[in-house]
Amino acid sequence: MEIPVTGFVVNNNDSDSEHSHILYLTSWNGIPIHVHEFKGVTSFDVGHDHRYASKTEPAPSGVQHVHRYCTFTSVDNEHRHLIKGVTGPAIPLRGGGHFHCFEGCTTVSGAIPHTHEYSGKTGDALDC
Template sequence: MEIPVTGYVVHNKDSDSEHSHILYLTSWNGRPIHVHEFSGVTSFDVGHDHRYAGKTEPAPSGVKHVHHYCTFTSVDNDHKHIIKGTTGPAIPLPRGGHYHYFEGCTSVSGLTPHAHQYCGKTGNELDYC
């Protein structure tokens, strides 16, 4: 099954030998795509917590979908964690648009190895372009 996509490619000046370009999609199967911002604070473990913020990966608008996400936490207590996962399905907002619920556990890090729990809701959808 072929799905038509549109977009553009930009040369990545910070490239290595394997990744010299970045692909930006602008539509998926004729539908515009969008992203969501997300942010929050992790659980308090081993005497500290971390803050995090990021944007989801793009997904097509107007159809059932989820988003993948990945970001780093703030550096606290001399270390940081990776936050990575997939949102739940779209939840409609009363005045249009939608948001997604997300939750998970960070990567293990720190002098005393540990992880943190996190959860939240994304912001409303944002045009990707």
């Protein structure tokens, strides 16, 4: 089965990378797709917190949808955690567009094994 995909390729100019180009998809099977940026700070546990920032996986535009996300936290207290999950559904913004809320618990890590809670919203939207 063939699915028509459109997009563009950009040279990432990273000489240390195993990949010299980045592929940006703009449509999947004729449906426009988009991503959202997300960032935040985890809960304060075992004497520290972590920061995180990334982009969601692509999802279709113009229909109700969610986004998967996955990133690592900053290294603090000599360790980091994995953040991974699925956003809530799209929430419309008054001026157009939308955002998503997300929340979860990191993986276990650290000399004293522990997790952190996190929550937020994609982009520059109002609080969830």
